[in-house]
Amino acid sequence: MVNINSVDSASSQCPCGSLQTYVQCxxxxxxxxxxxxxxxxxxxxxxxxFVLRHFxxxxxxxxxxxxxxxxxxxLAQGNTxxxxxxxxxxxxxxxxxEVTFKAWFIDNKQIDAIYECSSFVKxxxxxxxxxxxxxxxxxxxxxxxxxxxxxxxxxxxxxKRLS
Numbered sequence: 001m002v003n004i005n006s007v008d009s010a011s012s013q014c015p016c017g018s019l020q021t022y023v024q025c026x027x028x029x030x031x032x033x034x035x036x037x038x039x040x041x042x043x044x045x046x047x048x049x050f051v052l053r054h055f056x057x058x059x060x061x062x063x064x065x066x067x068x069x070x071x072x073x074x075l076a077q078g079n080t081x082x083x084x085x086x087x088x089x090x091x092x093x094x095x096x097x098e099v100t101f102k103a104w105f106i107d108n109k110q111i112d113a114i115y116e117c118s119s120f121v122k123x124x125x126x127x128x129x130x131x132x133x134x135x136x137x138x139x140x141x142x143x144x145x146x147x148x149x150x151x152x153x154x155x156x157x158x159x160k161r162l163s
Contacts, residue, residue: 014026014027014048015047015048015051015052015082015085016044016045016047016048016085017044017084017085017086017087017149018044022048025044025045025048026044026045026048026049029041029042029045029057030045030048030049030052030054030057032060035125035126035127036061036127037127038090038092038097038127039090039092039097039098039099039118039120039122039127040087040090040099041127042061042120042127042128042129043087043090043099043101043118043120043129044085044087045057045061046058046061046129047082047085047101047103049061050075050080050082050103051082053076055072055075055076056072058072058075059071059072059075061127061128061129062128062129063121063123063128063129063130065130066129066130066131078107080105080106080107081105081106081107082103082104082105083104083105083106083111083147083148083158084103084104084146084147084148084149085101085102085103085104086101086102086104086147087099087100087101088100088101088102094122095121095122095123096119096120096121096122097119097120097121097122097127098117098118098119098120099117099118099120100115100116100117100118101114101115101116101118102114102115102137102147103116104147104148104158106158106161109161109162110162111139111147111158111159111161111162113137113147114134115134115135115136115137116132116133116134116135117132117133117135118130118131118132119131119132119133140154141154142154142155142159143155146158146159
């Protein structure tokens with residue numbers, strides 16, 4: 001499980017679950033050294049930005065027509081403990097795309113997920129998040145693989161955080 005607010009980027013696994021190190025994966029996007037070339041890559045880098053509290057990146061990759069006044073200060077409120085990301089599906093047609101994912105977290109000693117079908121648009125060779133349709137999902141069963149991708153059963157890992 002990656003649950004950190006800062007990363008030793010040279011050796012730490014990226015929060016997005018790519019199995020690469022942060023320096024190989026999302027850090028170049030967060031530092032504006034490169035741009036995400038696919039909507040799934042942008043969604044993963046945005047998840048990592050939430051985990052690492054890189055709120056400037058979240059604003060910069062959110063299409064301005066869909067921000068609705070959202071600010072870095074609003075994003076910084078709260079102290080969500082992120083557990084893991086599961087990409088369910090990704091589809092792209094020309095300059096429009098959708099990525100469905102589950103971003104698992106703990107808030108107020110409750111495990112939950114943002115289960116969303118996110119929409120993306122490509123403008124001037126850059127992908128931007130526009131909006132998402134929220135869905136509901138069930139909590140994993142005790143013997144299901146853990147949501148944090150630890151390789152353990154849910155009951156032996158993140159479920160213990162609820163007691």
